[in-house]
Amino acid sequence: DTGVSQDPRHKITKRGQNVTFRCDPISEHNRLYWYRQTLGQGPEFLTYFQNEAQLEKSRLLSDRFSAERPKGSFSTLEIQRTEQGDSAMYLCASSLAGAGGYEQYFGPGTRLTVT
């Protein structure tokens, strides 16, 4: 397994358009997290899945954002009616519940630019 992958790596979109990002976690990992990172900041938690269940959503996640993990494997994050303030790096991480230090392994991120 080559680690967590994310697609696309870069996305430029016009304000008002919808975008969808995909994350493929490490295959045996049952936990999946989405974070958002803006320039000069640390990542901010967005949402968390254990298997296919979405167990927590941050207050940062407005109703324009939706995330799914339909079969407990890959996940998608959709942003509807994008705004310029959505421009950020969207990071996905996965971990294995109960293993060691609950370490989260990150993908390379999807950089979103809203023009």
Place this chain on the structure above:
Amino acid sequence: GEDVEQSLFLSVREGDSSVINCTYTDSSSTYLYWYKQEPGAGLQLLTYIFSNMDMKQDQRLTVLLNKKDKHLSLRIADTQTGDSAIYFCAESIAGNNRKLIWGLGTSLAVNP
């Protein structure tokens, strides 16, 4: 409340040791992590420490935890130019889905 603080910049000479410091506020934190982020790259997990430990060493990396003062440090021995990056401290809160609470990151510059 949940808050993680780090100094923003550190500059060292190649071959010297680097010490990056972090403070956290949540006393229920059970795991604390150090991640490295190079320009344009993702977050690389360097090491982590469980809150009942005082120290953890992994090759050139030494993590020290002072639970009383809620202070965490990362020491990089024999710092190399390839260590130039942003280093993030993060805490994982017990019973809180293990989501990570992050500092702003410390930008380490290694000068030849």
